[in-house]
Amino acid sequence: MSDELPTMRGGGDTLANLRKSFSIPKNVIYLNGNSLGPLQFRVKQRLKEVVDAEWGEDLITSWNKHGWMDLPDRVGEKIAPIIGASSGQVICCDSISINLFKLLASAMQLRPDRPKILSQVNNFPTDLYAAEGLERMLGKSRCRLELRASKDLITALDSEVAVLMLSHVNFKDGSVHDVSDLTRKAHENGTLVIWDLAHSAGVLSIALDDWDVDFAVGCGYKYLNGGPGAPSFLYANRRLHDQLIQPLQGWMGHQEPFQFDQGFLPAAGIRQFVAGTPQILSLVALDSALEIFQDLDIGFLQEKASLLSEYFLGLVLNESDLDEFQLISPTDPSKRGAQLSFSHPSAYAVSRAWIEEGVIADFRAPNILRVGFSPMVLSVEDIDLAVKKLIAVIQSRTFLKKKFQEKQRVT
DSSP, X not given: OTTTGGXXXXXXXXXXXXXXXXXXXXXXXXXXXXXXXXXXXHHHHHHHHIIIIIXXXXXXXXXXXXXXXXXXXXXXXXXXXXXXXXXXXXXXOSOHHHHHXXXXXXXXXXXXXXXXXXXXXXXXXXXXXHHHHHHHHHOTTTOEEEEEOGGGHHHHXXXXXXXXXXXXXXXXXXXXXXXXXXXXXXXXXXOEEEEEOTTTTTTSOOXXXXXXXXXXXEEXXXXXXXXXXXXXXXXXXXXXXXXXXXXXXXXXGBSSGGGOOSSOOBOSGGGGGOOSOOOHHHHHHHHHHGGGGTTOOHHHHHHHHHHHHHHHHHHHHTOGXXXXXXXXXXXXXXXXXXXXXXXXXXXXXXXXXXHHTTEEOEEETTTEEEEEOOTTTOOHHHHHHHHHHHHHHHHHXXXXXXXXXXXXSOO
């Protein structure tokens, strides 16, 4: 670490030029790209073009003239190399919650003699909610969710487990699962696997095809920088396409949607997972945002994020005024994603006070301060200043002010 960090200062950061592509407000240090990626100038311009010219002038003819109908496929094809998938296996549509439900239902149909969905106790809640919803709909004799601690997942794989559903990177503590190893062990048990890539796509090296992953989902608004409400993506391994029965049958997933057939005939391949009308403006924003990944090695992004997080952690651990911050993320940088999580008795108030000082991180209940490291926009100098401002917040006790104690609707 000490040998590598100096090369990232000044002109030594080979990714530093990427920051110029983003609209980061002056005097703001953004440590929350793990929740919402920042805006790129090209995205702002592209949205203006689409609103003014395509929607504003060409109106409904844009579905053909500008290829709106194909946006879910085109955006999926751009995401594919970022997650290590070959062509024809990724589609961009809907939200993670909806896509998880589609995949869970599809996977359960592929294992009709197995009733269990196995997941981790501290998995992201929406993943568990989707499984709980399917459990209520089908009944526990046909579908039931079982939760285990991370260390107990392998031993819980028995002959009743149809699906193992996990997050690549845990949203709260940033811990990383070994996707390849867990997928292989699940397959040895005859279990299908669904991976949630929300906190890894666009910042960690991922090789879904090489790891023989069955299914995956991820979002477009974190490290892919597609903007608030950007659609999710869905990956289904090609070897399973002919066996799948997509439960949320919508007209845009039909073989010939404009024939308006009364019966549903699924489109071939991954397109069957599109349900309703594509979210054009959101897809356009994400499509434009993904251009920055062209010819960019994700490994470099992962390496820089790791270096920045290690540097931040070192500064915190060496500052006595920050002793109340207890690291809950893995200490080994190879075992965590592009984030650090600390427990603190006043984590929410500290995060609010830190924001007022120009440093935007985030809070997760009940007492977690979460710091994200978006390698495209952050520098070592940003980390230096962010920690100095955190020390100032703690030393001055400004976080004790009433206005910082009051919870906002979105925390």
